[in-house]
Amino acid sequence: MNLSLIGLLISYSMALYLFSTAYYEAIRFSKEKGRVNGTTFLFSFTFALIFTRITYLFHPH
Numbered sequence: 001m002n003l004s005l006i007g008l009l010i011s012y013s014m015a016l017y018l019f020s021t022a023y024y025e026a027i028r029f030s031k032e033k034g035r036v037n038g039t040t041f042l043f044s045f046t047f048a049l050i051f052t053r054i055t056y057l058f059h060p061h
Contacts, residue, residue, distance in 0.1 A: 008058035011051045018048035 022044040029036045 004058050011054040011058060015048050015051035015055055018044045022048060
């Protein structure tokens with residue numbers, strides 16, 4: 001395995017994990033009453049987008 005394939009797999013799995021974490025946090029927010037702490041959602045979603053871009057950079061054209 002070459003390094004670009006390893007980078008592709010790691011960044012893809014991290015993007016999937018972070019998108020699922022953000023989705024779980026959004027579901028949890030919908031059940032709460034009053035003010036919520038949205039830092040986990042914001043950081044998860046932001047870094048999921050960053051890892052999506054990194055996945056695109058590692059993808060062979």
